[in-house]
Amino acid sequence: MEASKVIHAIYTDDDVLMLAVKKVKAEKHHIEEIYTPFPVHGLDKAMGLAPTRLAITAFLYGCIGITVATVMMNYIMIQDWPQDIGGKPSFSYLENMPAFVPIMFELTVFFAAHLMVITFYLRSRMWPFKKAENPDPRTTDDHFLMEIAIHDNEASLAALLKETGAVEINIIDKEDAH
Amino acid sequence: MEYKISNRLKLGAIILMVLGSLGVGYGFWDSHQVKDVNDVKELLASESHHGDDHASEGHGEEHAEAHADSASHSNDAHADTAHSDHDVEEHKMSHEEHVLHQIHNRPWSAMYVAAFFFFMIALGVLAFYAIQFAAQAGWSPVLFRVMEGITAYVLPGGLIVLAIAFASGTIGHFNIFIWMDPDVVAHDELIQGKESWLNLTWFTIRGLIFIAGWATYRHFSRKFSIAQDNADINDNTNFKKHFRISAAFLVFYIYTESMMSWDWIMSVDPHWFSTLFGWYVFASMFVSGITVIAMITIYLKSKGLLEFVNDSHIHDLAKFMFGISIFWTYLWFSQFMLIWYSNIPEEVTYFVTRIEDYNLPFFGMVAMNFLFPLLLLMNSDYKRIPWFVVMAGVVILCGHYLDVFNMIMPATVGDRWFIGIPEIGSILLFGGLFLLVVFTALGKYPLLAKGNPYIKESENFHY
Numbered sequence: 052m053e054a055s056k057v058i059h060a061i062y063t064d065d066d067v068l069m070l071a072v073k074k075v076k077a078e079k080h081h082i083e084e085i086y087t088p089f090p091v092h093g094l095d096k097a098m099g100l101a102p103t104r105l106a107i108t109a110f111l112y113g114c115i116g117i118t119v120a121t122v123m124m125n126y127i128m129i130q131d132w133p134q135d136i137g138g139k140p141s142f143s144y145l146e147n148m149p150a151f152v153p154i155m156f157e158l159t160v161f162f163a164a165h166l167m168v169i170t171f172y173l174r175s176r177m178w179p180f181k182k183a184e185n186p187d188p189r190t191t192d193d194h195f196l197m198e199i200a201i202h203d204n205e206a207s208l209a210a211l212l213k214e215t216g217a218v219e220i221n222i223i224d225k226e227d228a229h
Numbered sequence: 230m231e232y233k234i235s236n237r238l239k240l241g242a243i244i245l246m247v248l249g250s251l252g253v254g255y256g257f258w259d260s261h262q263v264k265d266v267n268d269v270k271e272l273l274a275s276e277s278h279h280g281d282d283h284a285s286e287g288h289g290e291e292h293a294e295a296h297a298d299s300a301s302h303s304n305d306a307h308a309d310t311a312h313s314d315h316d317v318e319e320h321k322m323s324h325e326e327h328v329l330h331q332i333h334n335r336p337w338s339a340m341y342v343a344a345f346f347f348f349m350i351a352l353g354v355l356a357f358y359a360i361q362f363a364a365q366a367g368w369s370p371v372l373f374r375v376m377e378g379i380t381a382y383v384l385p386g387g388l389i390v391l392a393i394a395f396a397s398g399t400i401g402h403f404n405i406f407i408w409m410d411p412d413v414v415a416h417d418e419l420i421q422g423k424e425s426w427l428n429l430t431w432f433t434i435r436g437l438i439f440i441a442g443w444a445t446y447r448h449f450s451r452k453f454s455i456a457q458d459n460a461d462i463n464d465n466t467n468f469k470k471h472f473r474i475s476a477a478f479l480v481f482y483i484y485t486e487s488m489m490s491w492d493w494i495m496s497v498d499p500h501w502f503s504t505l506f507g508w509y510v511f512a513s514m515f516v517s518g519i520t521v522i523a524m525i526t527i528y529l530k531s532k533g534l535l536e537f538v539n540d541s542h543i544h545d546l547a548k549f550m551f552g553i554s555i556f557w558t559y560l561w562f563s564q565f566m567l568i569w570y571s572n573i574p575e576e577v578t579y580f581v582t583r584i585e586d587y588n589l590p591f592f593g594m595v596a597m598n599f600l601f602p603l604l605l606l607m608n609s610d611y612k613r614i615p616w617f618v619v620m621a622g623v624v625i626l627c628g629h630y631l632d633v634f635n636m637i638m639p640a641t642v643g644d645r646w647f648i649g650i651p652e653i654g655s656i657l658l659f660g661g662l663f664l665l666v667v668f669t670a671l672g673k674y675p676l677l678a679k680g681n682p683y684i685k686e687s688e689n690f691h692y
Contacts, residue, residue, distance in 0.1 A: 093691065106609070137570040149566045 055200065055225040057083065058208055059186060060217035062195040065091045071197065071215035072097045078211060083198040086190035105174075109167045116162025120155040186223070232534050232676055234668040242668075245661030252654015256336035259650075263332050269325040327643075330402075334641040336651045337404035341393050343655035345493065346517075346633050347663040348386030349510070353518025354379040355447055356482055356511075362450070362475035368545055370687040371537050373678040374671070375526050377454060379518070380447050381670030382663055387440035389659070390493060391433065398429050405641055408499045420499050427496055435492060439485040446478040458680035465682055486511055494633075497640035501579045503568070509560045510636075516553035516598075517629045520622040522546060525667070527615045534676055540613045541692040547612035550625060554602035561595065583635060586644040590631045597628030630656070 062068040068091065075082060082098055095103075125144045128134045128151075136147045144151070172178065190196045199208060201222070209220050263269060358376040361369045398409035407413050408427045414420045420427065450471060457467040487507025495506050503509070523546040529535045568576045583591045605621045606612055638646045678684060 110607075138572055149562075149569050152562065152566065 056205075057223050057225050058199050058201055058205070058212065059219075059221040059223055060197045060199070060212040060215075061187070061189070061219040061221075062197070062216060063193065063218055064216075065089075065195065067216040068195045068197070069093065069097060071212070071217065074215050075197070075199070075211065080199055080208065080211075083200055085198070086185055086187070086196040088191055088193060088195070091195075105167060105171060108170050109163045112166040112170075113159045113163040115166075116159040117155050119162065120151070120158035124151050124154060232529065232532075233672045234665075238668055239665065242661040242665040245657045245664070249654045249656070249658025249661055252650045253336065253340055253658055254654075256339060256651025256654060260332050260336050263329060266325045266329060269329045269332070273325070273328065328645065330404075331642045331645045333402065334404040335645065337393070337397050337401055338637050338641040339651040340655045340658075341390070341397070341405055342630070342633050342637050343652070343659045344386070344390045344393055345637075346630050346656075347382065347659045348390050349514035349633070350517045350521050350663070351380055351382035351386050351667075352443065352486070353511075353514035353516070354522060355383055355443060355518075356479070356486070356515060357518055357522070358450065359446070359475040359478050359482065362472055363479055365472065365683070367683045367686040368542065368690045370678055370681040370683045371535070371542060371690075372522060372526060372546075373454060373681065374674065374676045375522055375529065375535075377451050378667050378671035379521060379525065380451075382666045383447050384440065384444040385662070385666055386659075387436075387443065389662075391436040391440065394436070394493065395429070395433055405637070406496055406499075407640075408496060423499060427499060432492060435488065439489050442478075442481050442485060446474060446481075449474055450478075454678055454681075455674055458675070458678060460680055467680075468682055483511075486514075494636050497637055498579060500575060503564050503579075505560060505564055509557075509564055512553060512557035512560050513629050513632050516550060516557055517626060519546060519549045519553060520625045523550060523618055524622045525671075527619055529671075529676065531615070537677060537688050539691070541690050542687075543615065543618060544609075544612045544692055547606055547618045547621070550618070550621065551602055551606040551612070554598055554606075554625060558595070558599040561598075579639075582639045582643075587635055587639060587646065590635055594628050594631040594635060597624050598632065601625070601628070 060071070062071060065087070068085070068087070072082065072085070072094065076097065076099060085094065085098065087094070121144070128136070128147070129142060129144050133142045136150050139147070141147060176184075185191065186198070187194065187196050197212075197217075199212075201208060205222065209222075212220055263272060354376050358373070358380060360366075361373070361376075394405060397403065397405040403410035403413070406427075408420050408423070409429055414424060425431075453467040453471040453474070457465075457471070460467055490507045490510035491502075494510060495502060523543065526535060526538055526546065527543065530538050565580060568580055571577075601624045602621055605617070605624075611617045634646075634648075634652075681687075
């Protein structure tokens, strides 16, 4: 575990932040993390983050949802207690399918939405009563914070960040590395 | 950025129209080869010789259903148990006559379906365009000239549809709308009850009012859009006027579009009605319109004429294609499920004919309009690949042609449908005219609406 010293550059505008990110990336510095009060579109691309795989999980969860709905209703409405649906007592899932479509749709959405949110929280290491990792409470209000690790280049990095429009630059000793 | 319709495109469109006219002409000539009931008897006999079960015994039953649907005879209107023998006799006799009508109806209906299909694309784009202005959308102004080009077809397209409908009730033998036939109305109490709305004069006047309203908006929106280009940079009065008429138009549009769909489509089955039909037709025209915007944009971009249109604009159009396809499915299913579930005879007959006689186009259309766009356009990256969007667009357009086909044909030609020379000829005829009108209009002004106050935002739009 290397001695971790990081620099915190604070910005007050998302457009300035975006330009700063592009400049810092152009200078080949690695940005550890950026804390923003709201989602900034295009920031992930500018930082060079890998595309999210959350969409793939959402698709899979949707597939699980529609399967659960089908199996469940087939059991409830056709197998366990056969129902005469709409005056058409065919007792076949397929022939009664139109009646089941709304539920199949709803459970698809339900599973996709809830499991996706849970996945997102787990992947972001967030759970109830967890202490916030946020280094500066102002980033929950109207400030943007960029965190860059320092490797004996404190002065040049600080100068670069100042140039990109940072309103405040702090050097932080990070004791614990996760 | 300047575009002029190329001679090759013009020639191509004219060739399509000529070929199409030949096809339509052949359709009329061919249908009139079957002149009277005796010809039909011969035809049916030869069909049953070919081992076609349709023409033999089973036909009577199916035919009765088609009858109930198209209601060309009064018998079924009174769902009495007291169907006298005499009635049945008459029914049997009229079977050949009925088939004769269906054969004569086919070229008319084929023309009507194709004419309506291309017209609805233009009208859908007009609504989309008005929404962009009413919402003051920032992403789309780079596409405005493409949309204005497509909406040039609203006036000619609308007049053609109305003219075909009118001609079918005057020159023709009530080939599309049976309520235009005084003989049918005289024996049909249900249509008599609707006569104050469904009569040829009022139908035509209504149609003209609708078309006049849409064409007026289209005229002034184009005028203000051009005027805004030439105005001073600080002068946004034209834009403001444009905003106001767009909002007003949308109110007019949503009422008239709904009434138009009752008049021009739903009334082919004058006994049947659905309260969400207007929305259903709207979804169809909206998604077809957006698809055509995407296709023409990609075409012009491939010619290097729309450099200011970037991936994100294509991505947004593809998102709309995806989203509105699902919206269409939602309405299609809402209409289908309630009628299927309740199973009320006079309502469900509409879907019974479609599932029995139109099984392939009916379910094929759902696959093309729902499953294909859903699976093809779900992935975010695919929405930015032009050829992918075009391929999905082709499937969507074919699907929505089938949608209109399924709305008109069961009422006019019953189970004697086919997508053959009359249908394809009509598509070529109106497709050629559509291309000619749209691309001529595109060539009249620069392709960038440079005066629009949101143009800079639109050029820099990124997702």
